Amino acid sequence: MKTNRSSTQKIHLILLAVTLLTFFLFFIIPGCNSSSSDAQTGTLAVSITDAPACGFDAVNVTIRKVMIHQSPNAAENAPGWEEIILNPVRKIDLLSLTNGALEELGEIPLAAGHYTQLRLVLADNRGMTLSNSVIPTGTADEIALDTPSALQSGLKLINEFEVLAGERVDLLLDFNACKSVVSRGNGSYGLKPVIRVLPITLSGIGGFISPAGNVTVSAQINGEIVRSTVPHPLTGEFFVSHLDPDTYDLVITADGHATTVVSGVPIANATSTAMISSANSPVTLAASATQSISGTILLNPPSTSEIAEATAKQTLPETTTITVKSQPVDLLSSAYSLSLPTAAPWLGSYGDGTLPITLTEQSPTAGEYSIVATAIGYQTQSFTKNIATADATQDFTLVP
Known part of the structure; x- marks a missing residue:
């Protein structure tokens, strides 16, 4: 009997071991693999915003998808693309995306790693359906915005970013409608997209302006516009958002008014904000x-x-040095025309941020402008013109 009890105990032990091993193989190990797999994945979220457009009440683009790849040289049909697909496609008025407003395009899980290329794919205008269009200021007519055939494979945006395991990356497509829409001189318009890829930050420069009509506010460094916006038409409130840490000149321009500049506005980090005026004491444009x-x-x-x-x-x-106004030339005639204030600009220093900021008129510079002509791949040219008492003309021929 002792032998039989011993044998029975051994059988029970073997069955228990097999049961535990089966449980381990089917439940514990797959769970470990799942956690390991999740830990190797991050998330990419993409949004779009806009700078103000010149001379339009609406600039509409219809987005089909955003494509992402780890290689900067990957062709459209290369393997390895990941896609954020907008279903249905989304028609967006870019001019509604000012003062920090964003349109979220979607998000996607991505394998952890280094990524270098984004492509923004737009829908085509088909028949009477205008996927991409503009409404010029002063009209109610929606006019087709012609897109280059090259955009059918997506607008290539080279931007390097890192996706870390278990973390989220938020990218912002800053669509510059003013520079992206070009006139053809015959009543038609073409789209030559100018887009920057930025990290989403909470930083920016805000304030209030009076009057608020036809006003553009830009944050500049060394006379180059970094980001710009337009104030609310009723309250005059504005916010130039998503600024990297640096020191900026805040430039306010408006039709029929002198330019106003607040220099030395600091943005210390990704969450810094600076106010240059208040609702009770707005910047008043001369x-x-x-x-x-x-x-x-x-x-x-x-x-x-x-x-x-x-x-x-x-x-x-x-x-x-500040930029007051810029304009792409007409595609057919190569012509440009910039309407500019003849009065002297007003300048104030941000200092320690105490409001109100004192502004003083810069009389020696009244009507004095440097007109700069640029094109990628060509040498820049500039000439000085004074329009204090009369219009001026200046032609350019740029060479490589």
């Missing part, structure tokens, strides 16, 4: 007469892909 500087910018040799741009700049005391 009235000004206007004159124009116009002409043509020719490219020699001509280019089928690059578009020239005219920019009016001013240099204020303490070597502060």
Whole structure:
């Protein structure tokens, strides 16, 4: 009997061991594999925003999808693409995305790693359906916005970013409608997208302006516009959002008014905000007469892909250089025309941020502008013009 009990105990032990092993194989190990797999995945979220457009009440684009790849040289049909698909496709008025407003396009889980290429794919205009269009200011007409055939495979955006395991990356497509829409001179318009890829931050410069109509507010460094917006048409409130840590010149321009500049506005980190005025004491823009500087910018040799741009700049005391207005040339005539204030700009220093900021008129620079002509792949040219009492003209021919 002892032998039988011993044998029975051994059998029970063996059965128990088999049961525990089966449980381990079917439940514990798969759970471990799942956790390991999840730990190797991060999330990418993509949103879109816009800078103000010149001379339009609406700029509409219809987005089909966003494509992501780890190689900057991957072709459209290469393996390895991941996609954020908008279903249904989404028609977005870019001009509704100002003062920090964002349109979320979606998010996708991605394998942890280094990514270098995004592509924004737009829908085509088909028949009477206008997927991409503009409404010029002063009209109610929606006009087709022609897109290059190359955009059918997606607008290629080279931007490097890292997806870490278990973490989220938020990217912002900053669509510059003002520079992206070009006139063809015959009542039609073309789309040449100018888009920057930015991390989403909470930082920015805010304030209030009076009057608020036809006003553009931009944050600039060394006379180059980093980001811009338009104030609320009723309250005059504005917020130039998503600024990297740096020191900025806040430039306010408006039709029929002198330019106003607040220099040395600091953004210390990704959550810093700075106010240059308040609702009770807004920046009041001085009235000004206007004159124009116009002409043509020719490219020699001509280019089928690059578009020239005219920019009016001013240099204020303490070597502060600002951009007042810029405009791509007409595609057919290569012409430009910039309407500019003749009155002197007003300048104030942010200092320690105490409000209100004192503004003083910079009389020596009244009507004095540097007109700069640029095109990618061509040498920049500039000439000084004074429009204090009359319009001026300036033609350019740019060479490589």
